Amino acid sequence: ATQYNHSAIEKKWRENWEAKPINVNDGKKEKYYCLDMFPYPSGSGLHVGHWRGYVISDVWSRYQLLKGKYVIHPMGWDAFGLPAENYAIKMGVHPAKSTEENIKNIKRQIKQIAAIYDWDMEVNTTDPGFYKWTQWIFVQMFKKGLAYEKEFPINWCPSCKTGLANEEVVNGCCERCGTTVTKKNLRQWMLKITAYAERLLNDLDKLDWPEKVKKMQTDWIGKSYGAEVDFPIDGRDEKITVYTTRPDTLYGATFMVLAPEHELAKSLATDETREAVEQYIFDASMRSNVDRMQAKDKTGVFTGSYAINPLNGAKTPIWLSDYVLADYGTGAIMCVPAHDDRDFEFAKKFGLPIVQVIAKDGKEIENMTEAYTEASGVMINSGDWNGMESAVLKQEAPHMIEEKGFGHKTVNYKLRDWVFSRQRYWGEPIPIIHCPKCGCVPVPEDQLPLRLPEVESYQPTGTGESPLAAIDEWVNTTCPVCGAPAKRETNTMPQWAGSSWYFLRYVDSHNDEELVSREKADKYLPVDMYIGGVEHAVLHLLYSRFYTKFLCDIGAIDFDEPFKKLFNQGMITGKNGIKMSKSKGNVVSPDDLVRDYGCDSLRLYELFVGPPELDAEWDDRGIEGVSRFLNRFWNLVMDNKDKNVEPTREMLRERHKLVYDIEQRFNQFSLNTVISGFMEHNNKLIEIAKKEGGIDKETLKTFVILLAPFAPHIGEELWQQLGGTDTVFHAQWPEFDEEAMKEDEIEVAVQVNGKTRTVISVAADIAKEDAIAAGKAAVADKLTGNIVKEIYVPGRIINIVCK
Numbered sequence: 004a005t006q007y008n009h010s011a012i013e014k015k016w017r018e019n020w021e022a023k024p025i026n027v028n029d030g031k032k033e034k035y036y037c038l039d040m041f042p043y044p045s046g047s048g049l050h051v052g053h054w055r056g057y058v059i060s061d062v063w064s065r066y067q068l069l070k071g072k073y074v075i076h077p078m079g080w081d082a083f084g085l086p087a088e089n090y091a092i093k094m095g096v097h098p099a100k101s102t103e104e105n106i107k108n109i110k111r112q113i114k115q116i117a118a119i120y121d122w123d124m125e126v127n128t129t130d131p132g133f134y135k136w137t138q139w140i141f142v143q144m145f146k147k148g149l150a151y152e153k154e155f156p157i158n159w160c161p162s163c164k165t166g167l168a169n170e171e172v173v174n175g176c177c178e179r180c181g182t183t184v185t186k187k188n189l190r191q192w193m194l195k196i197t198a199y200a201e202r203l204l205n206d207l208d209k210l211d212w213p214e215k216v217k218k219m220q221t222d223w224i225g226k227s228y229g230a231e232v233d234f235p236i237d238g239r240d241e242k243i244t245v246y247t248t249r250p251d252t253l254y255g256a257t258f259m260v261l262a263p264e265h266e267l268a269k270s271l272a273t274d275e276t277r278e279a280v281e282q283y284i285f286d287a288s289m290r291s292n293v294d295r296m297q298a299k300d301k302t303g304v305f306t307g308s309y310a311i312n313p314l315n316g317a318k319t320p321i322w323l324s325d326y327v328l329a330d331y332g333t334g335a336i337m338c339v340p341a342h343d344d345r346d347f348e349f350a351k352k353f354g355l356p357i358v359q360v361i362a363k364d365g366k367e368i369e370n371m372t373e374a375y376t377e378a379s380g381v382m383i384n385s386g387d388w389n390g391m392e393s394a395v396l397k398q399e400a401p402h403m404i405e406e407k408g409f410g411h412k413t414v415n416y417k418l419r420d421w422v423f424s425r426q427r428y429w430g431e432p433i434p435i436i437h438c439p440k441c442g443c444v445p446v447p448e449d450q451l452p453l454r455l456p457e458v459e460s461y462q463p464t465g466t467g468e469s470p471l472a473a474i475d476e477w478v479n480t481t482c483p484v485c486g487a488p489a490k491r492e493t494n495t496m497p498q499w500a501g502s503s504w505y506f507l508r509y510v511d512s513h514n515d516e517e518l519v520s521r522e523k524a525d526k527y528l529p530v531d532m533y534i535g536g537v538e539h540a541v542l543h544l545l546y547s548r549f550y551t552k553f554l555c556d557i558g559a560i561d562f563d564e565p566f567k568k569l570f571n572q573g574m575i576t577g578k579n580g581i582k583m584s585k586s587k588g589n590v591v592s593p594d595d596l597v598r599d600y601g602c603d604s605l606r607l608y609e610l611f612v613g614p615p616e617l618d619a620e621w622d623d624r625g626i627e628g629v630s631r632f633l634n635r636f637w638n639l640v641m642d643n644k645d646k647n648v649e650p651t652r653e654m655l656r657e658r659h660k661l662v663y664d665i666e667q668r669f670n671q672f673s674l675n676t677v678i679s680g681f682m683e684h685n686n687k688l689i690e691i692a693k694k695e696g697g698i699d700k701e702t703l704k705t706f707v708i709l710l711a712p713f714a715p716h717i718g719e720e721l722w723q724q725l726g727g728t729d730t731v732f733h734a735q736w737p738e739f740d741e742e743a744m745k746e747d748e749i750e751v752a753v754q755v756n757g758k759t760r761t762v763i764s765v766a767a768d769i770a771k772e773d774a775i776a777a778g779k780a781a782v783a784d785k786l787t788g789n790i791v792k793e794i795y796v797p798g799r800i801i802n803i804v805c806k
């Protein structure tokens with residue numbers, strides 16, 4: 004028979020698919036939208052790790068195709084961002100140019116995967132035709148009050164004179180120069196994602212997503228119930244409002260701590276404390292948030308003032324400390340050292356009183372060495388709350404406080420509004436004009452896109468402004484409302500902007516009039532399956548949900564969750580689990596593997612390396628095994644396709660078991676065991692063929708259809724060899740019949756010491772251990788002494804020898 008020649012066959016089928024696409028929208032088929040997280044077109048190209056996700060999404064897409072769906076399977080580029088800009092600063096190459104080149108290269112590499120991407124849908128976030136709509140969304144948000152300006156302390160490197168993202172601050176120092184990072188107040192654009200906190204939380208229930216990701220989003224949104232309690236300041240009219248999730252511990256509040264940025268902080272100082280207080284406030288302002296939170300030793304200063312505990316009238320000293328964050332809750336807390344670790348540490352350090360108010364088994368601890376943080380126990384030292392279950396009180400205290408009139412119950416979220424501006428060049432210009440009379444005015448929609456102008460230097464200006472600020476003829480404009488001279492906003496959007504909505508654009512990517520037509524949106528959206536790395540569990544996946552809900556609210560689309568189902572693939576790593584990267588020199592390029600073994604072999608091997616949701620170590624040698632399997636399967640089909648054997652009962656059973664096994668594993672996304680399943684069934688069929696002198700054609704065809712999503716080229720070729728005239732992807736996905744899968748049963752005698760005691764029936768191909776176990780169970784009452792030998796004569800006798 005002819006040898007399997009992967010290069011000739013793969014070339015042939017690529018040309019055929021090019022000439023006659025296999026995934027066509029006839030307007031009648033049900034749609035299925037299978038989306039990859041679109042890549043950043045980096046200069047270093049694809050390695051075998053990148054292949055994994057794309058192979059997973061392609062086998063899933065082709066499976067849907069075989070189930071009769073019209074599959075939307077697009078690809079595009081998330082191309083704004085820092086790497087291209089940094090490259091521009093270093094090499095002087097315009098980011099648009101390097102981006103274009105990178106896209107060309109990476110697209111060529113992606114095409115090697117032979118995925119059924121519809122390149123007509125392709126999007127690129129840096130294309131003005133695309134970012135016109137990224138800007139349009141911003142304008143809509145601005146009009147609804149969801150995009151607003153705010154002075155905001157950002158990480159600032161005093162040496163590089165530039166703002167830094169949190170990721171660029173390492174151990175409190177600038178990543179580039181090592182200088183201690185400080186804070187600088189800069190005017191920023193913010194998106195009010197907090198307005199959607201409750202819906203973002205509740206709607207997680209609607210989603211078929213990994214529990215792990217849902218939990219990460221839940222924690223990120225961080226909803227907590229508690230109370231705001233007012234503490235009057237002793238001798239003054241003002242009061243300090245604290246936020247607490249544990250109002251049940253109010254009797255144990257022995258001191259208070261305010262963030263150094265708290266508006267009352269300075270005014271609480273007395274003549275004796277003023278110098279120390281002001282010094283402390285200044286020092287805190289020079290420390291980064293990260294530093295403050297990670298600091299091992301608590302610092303603080305006593306203000307000299309006292310507040311009155313509203314419940315028992317106790318005088319409680321007011322301190323300042325930077326472990327209290329300015330922008331969470333009210334920026335002030337009541338401290339209960341007996342029941343909170345941080346407060347305990349603070350009290351120990353500064354010699355403040357500790358009063359236990361919750362006691363396990365009702366017993367007070369003699370000398371506390373650590374806080375008792377559990378919420379279970381009985382209230383003590385708590386006036387008329389004494390004797391109550393603390394868990395019950397925790398629920399009721401907020402209402403009681405509200406009734407007594409010194410506070411009210413609250414809901415709090417950890418989620419913060421989204422800092423949406425960057426002082427950078429390579430991003431979407433924020434379409435806002437600052438008019439001295441009219442304030443912030445959005446660029447009129449018919450003037451979008453607001454194009455990114457050419458600049459001479461991509462270097463940040465060092466004043467906290469983007470390089471755009473240096474282009475006078477761009478910055479200076481007129482107000483669209485009153486015509487007065489006005490200035491353009493010079494900040495750009497963060498890289499997340501385009502990726503928050505790109506999936507909507509694919510299905511109508513050439514539309515100049517709308518972001519997406521309602522007709523197409525209704526027909527083809529939302530995404531049915533989203534596949535990508537787990538590193539995007541919060542930011543991208545939360546922003547996309549926020550954008551989708553907003554666009555639904557303004558009627559641009561009619562659904563409010565973008566991704567029905569989510570799958571996160573694990574990483575492919577180098578030896579010893581080390582991340583593949585150019586700098587580590589452990590990158591495995593797919594190019595040589597495709598040349599030597601073919602695309603189909605590499606596709607199979609990408610899946611075979613391990614459970615798709617887990618990280619897997621790459622080992623080139625393993626590809627031999629899957630390649631051998633494809634060769635053996637090729638030979639099986641080629642040797643038997645013309646024999647016209649009638650199917651035996653065994654062949655039928657094998658065929659239906661194959662369908663059952665593959666379908667089940669496929670649906671559980673256990674793709675590595677799908678591949679091992681193919682290998683096992685192939686061996687079995689080779690064995691049967693040898694025994695029976697052939698294999699029936701229907702069984703061979705069934706195998707070919709099942710294999711086609713995984714190894715599409717060889718699938719097409721063998722389908723044709725088996726007489727198929729149309730593409731295998733228009734064949735029917737096979738179904739299994741449980742009756743046909745049942746094993747034949749045979750009768751086996753069970754002997755004890757050579758004497759037949761009973762006869763049992765077992766599956767004809769039962770394994771030795773299973774047969775012996777069944778035999779032993781059947782004669783359990785007749786076994787005496789120790790078993791010294793167990794014998795199974797296949798299909799005839801089980802003999803247990805005892806002594």
Ligand code: ANZ
Nearest residue numbers: 227246247248249326327328331332334336339342343
């Ligand atoms: C008294 C108390 C007693 C507290 C106790 C805890 C345990 P979550 O659940 O994260 O919302 N807190 C409030 N605002 C803070 C701020 N700006 N910076 C640092 N800590 C702050 O946490 C709420 C709890 O964290 C609040 O409840 C408050 O301490 C503290 F046994 O109040 B608690």
Ligand code: ZN
Nearest residue numbers: 438441482485
């Ligand atoms: Zn104006």
